[in-house]
Amino acid sequence: MLLQNKIHGAASQALRTRAYNLVQQIAAQNVAVNEMLTRQDIVLLIQVEPGVGDQSTVATLRNGGRTGITVTVHVDQGDPADKLDGDLLHELVLHAEPATARHLAAVARQQLPVHATDDDTIEAEETAEHEDPHAWYRMAGIALTFGNNLFERAIADTASHHPESAVMVLRMMADANRITPEYASDVAGLI
Numbered sequence: 001m002l003l004q005n006k007i008h009g010a011a012s013q014a015l016r017t018r019a020y021n022l023v024q025q026i027a028a029q030n031v032a033v034n035e036m037l038t039r040q041d042i043v044l045l046i047q048v049e050p051g052v053g054d055q056s057t058v059a060t061l062r063n064g065g066r067t068g069i070t071v072t073v074h075v076d077q078g079d080p081a082d083k084l085d086g087d088l089l090h091e092l093v094l095h096a097e098p099a100t101a102r103h104l105a106a107v108a109r110q111q112l113p114v115h116a117t118d119d120d121t122i123e124a125e126e127t128a129e130h131e132d133p134h135a136w137y138r139m140a141g142i143a144l145t146f147g148n149n150l151f152e153r154a155i156a157d158t159a160s161h162h163p164e165s166a167v168m169v170l171r172m173m174a175d176a177n178r179i180t181p182e183y184a185s186d187v188a189g190l191i
Helices: 013-027 031-038 082-108 119-130 133-145 148-161 163-175 181-190
Strands: 042-050 056-061 067-075
Touching (some): 013 082, 056 082, 082 119, 133 163, 148 181
C-alpha cells in the first residue's frame, strides 16, 4: 500500500502529484508495482525531494512481517520534465520490483521476507538488478507508452548502467514489433 495514499517529500505539490499519477499509471502496466500499491503487507513510501541527489530504493522488514520499500528521487529546478518520470520508473521497476518479488516468494513459503542490510549485499543486488536485460525491457516497454522522449531516456539510462542490455532491449523491442527496426537503429545511434 502507498503510505498514507500520497507521495511524500519536500518537492512541490505539483511534482508530488505528477509522481502520484505516474505511479498509478505504472501500476496499471506492471503487476509488481500494482502489488506494492494494493497489498497490506507491503508499505511503499515514495519521497520526491528537491535538488540534486542520488535516487535510491531501500527495502526493509517492518513489524508484522511487512516489507517496507522506500523510493527516493530528486528533482532539480532545471531538470527536464521527464527526469522525474524516468527516475521513478527506474527505481520502481529495476529495484522495488525485485524487493516485491522477494517478499512474495517469502510469503508463499510462509516465511518472513529477508532484505539485504549490509552494504556488500546491497551493492551485489543492485549490480544484478542493473545487469538484468528483462527488467530494462519491462522498464522500456512502460516508458514507450508515455512517448518517445521517456523511451529514449529509458534506453539512455539502460546504456549508462549496462550498455549490452541497451542494445539487447532495442533488439527485443524491434523483434516484438513495439518499435520499428529503423527507430531502434536511430535510438542506438544516440547511446
